[in-house]
Amino acid sequence: MQDRPDLRELLECVRDFLQNEAVPRTSDPHLRFRVRIAANVLSIAAREIELEEELLRKERRRLLELYPEAGVVVPAPDAVQELKRAVKGLTERLARELRSGQMAAAPGDPVWSHVRAALVEKLQVANPAWLKRTGKNQ
Amino acid sequence: MMSPEEISRRLAAFLSREARSEVEVANLRPLAGGASRAAIALDLEVKSGPQAGRYAGVLRLDLGGKIYEASLSRAQEFRLLREAGRAGVNVPRVFWGCEDPSVLGRDFLILERIEGETIGRKIIDAKELEEARRLLPRQMGVQLARIHAMDFAALEFLPRPQPEEPAARAVLRRAREEIDRLDDLHPALEIGWKWLWEQAPPCPRPVLVHGDFRLGNLMVGPEGLRSVLDWEFSSVGDPHEDLAWPFVLDWRFGNEAMRFAGISDGAGFLEAYQKASGREVDGRSLRYWEILGNFRWALGCLTQANRHLSGKERSVELASLGRRAAEMELEMMDLIAGSESQGS
Numbered sequence: 459m460q461d462r463p464d465l466r467e468l469l470e471c472v473r474d475f476l477q478n479e480a481v482p483r484t485s486d487p488h489l490r491f492r493v494r495i496a497a498n499v500l501s502i503a504a505r506e507i508e509l510e511e512e513l514l515r516k517e518r519r520r521l522l523e524l525y526p527e528a529g530v531v532v533p534a535p536d537a538v539q540e541l542k543r544a545v546k547g548l549t550e551r552l553a554r555e556l557r558s559g560q561m562a563a564a565p566g567d568p569v570w571s572h573v574r575a576a577l578v579e580k581l582q583v584a585n586p587a588w589l590k591r592t593g594k595n596q
Numbered sequence: 597m598m599s600p601e602e603i604s605r606r607l608a609a610f611l612s613r614e615a616r617s618e619v620e621v622a623n624l625r626p627l628a629g630g631a632s633r634a635a636i637a638l639d640l641e642v643k644s645g646p647q648a649g650r651y652a653g654v655l656r657l658d659l660g661g662k663i664y665e666a667s668l669s670r671a672q673e674f675r676l677l678r679e680a681g682r683a684g685v686n687v688p689r690v691f692w693g694c695e696d697p698s699v700l701g702r703d704f705l706i707l708e709r710i711e712g713e714t715i716g717r718k719i720i721d722a723k724e725l726e727e728a729r730r731l732l733p734r735q736m737g738v739q740l741a742r743i744h745a746m747d748f749a750a751l752e753f754l755p756r757p758q759p760e761e762p763a764a765r766a767v768l769r770r771a772r773e774e775i776d777r778l779d780d781l782h783p784a785l786e787i788g789w790k791w792l793w794e795q796a797p798p799c800p801r802p803v804l805v806h807g808d809f810r811l812g813n814l815m816v817g818p819e820g821l822r823s824v825l826d827w828e829f830s831s832v833g834d835p836h837e838d839l840a841w842p843f844v845l846d847w848r849f850g851n852e853a854m855r856f857a858g859i860s861d862g863a864g865f866l867e868a869y870q871k872a873s874g875r876e877v878d879g880r881s882l883r884y885w886e887i888l889g890n891f892r893w894a895l896g897c898l899t900q901a902n903r904h905l906s907g908k909e910r911s912v913e914l915a916s917l918g919r920r921a922a923e924m925e926l927e928m929m930d931l932i933a934g935s936e937s938q939g940s
Contacts, residue, residue: 495916498916499912549783550781554781556783557786565936570787574784574929580922583919584919594926
């Protein structure tokens with residue numbers, strides 16, 4: 459167990475430093491643009507720490523509805539890394555089967571809904587403001 | 597990258613040989629460039645000989661990688677820009693081009709410097725460009741009609757579809773290779789690719805396609821469109837590719853409600869294009885190419901992030917694009933769903 463600031467707090471303090479101290483003092487417009495991007499990248503990382511496990515569990519649940527037999531092999535992974543490996547494996551399988559035609563997706567069917575939900579989950583981490591603005595968070 | 601002094605010194609030596617004269621290179625300053633190329637303003641003076649005179653130029657210098665593998669070389673872009681100028685398209689004049697790596701280590705062009713705004717977000721927001729925003733849709737329609745009327749017979753290097761093949765499928769075959777080069781698999785791209793392949797509309801009369809026709813690749817002043825830039829993704833293809841591209845969600849630069857480039861509903865743009873080109877815009881093809889546009893830009897984001905991840909070009913800007921692909925994939929899926937429910 460580490461002392462505080464914890465991981466999220468560390469990221470947030472660097473982000474605030476970039477945004478509030480570095481950006482206003484950077485006169486080169488290119489550099490300022492990239493400093494803003496760097497601050498935004500840290501916001502993404504902080505949100506990912508917060509949401510990662512919850513989103514992976516949701517994603518895995520949906521993938522198991524598409525591939526029920528996969529749940530028998532790896533019943534309920536505890537560690538986030540294990541969870542990630544399981545989701546990655548099934549996602550790759552889905553991509554391969556969509557490509558080969560073994561799986562198909564049409565608007566509204568379970569495969570389509572799963573893939574769309576996974577994109578929304580990515581953007582809850584990467585760009586929640588965009589999701590809200592475009593009304594695509596549904 | 598080299599220091600400005602080093603670039604000046606090497607350019608002066610190169611240009612002295614080219615122009616057979618003493619050449620002075622001065623006032624280098626970086627401009628807003630693209631992700632694959634740097635743009636540096638510079639002033640040139642050729643002291644004597646047939647090219648004697650002062651030149652307000654911009655140096656377009658290749659960076660490490662390419663966004664799409666199919667992008668053109670500088671020599672090809674040089675020829676294309678000359679042809680575009682002859683066809684009445686507003687383009688900067690090309691002063692010099694060079695593909696000799698011993699000069700700057702990278703390919704480059706020196707173009708006429710045209711002042712104005714190229715940053716999409718600023719074109720959409722700037723107070724002094726209000727009149728420009730009103731004029732741009734029609735001006736863009738007219739310019740695009742001229743581009744699509746260009747004679748591409750002599751431009752043999754442009755990628756083009758097989759005879760009888762829908763132009764979209766040529767694009768998709770190239771995209772397939774790029775998907776296969778990514779490290780991760782993407783179900784949404786697979787869904788999109790399949791749908792796009794099956795729905796590819798016929799393209800009876802292929803034209804010269806600019807390939808990246810949107811705000812951000814135009815030089816804009818208070819009176820509107822000054823110049824069409826960034827021709828490196830040109831090909832022979834379906835005119836609807838260019839027509840649909842500025843409608844793509846991300847090219848509305850945050851002003852999503854304005855479907856055309858974030859500045860209008862697009863009616864004036866399409867009307868001006870039809871009038872100037874004598875071509876009918878097909879509504880179904882336009883919707884199709886908007887979907888393909890989102891698919892391509894999603895893939896473009898992943899490809900650029902890969903340039904960072906592979907170590908070819910470490911950059912926080914490129915890296916961050918990897919997390920943006922989902923925006924385009926989501927828009928693509930929603931547009932497909934919308935088009936399916938319309939039954940088209």
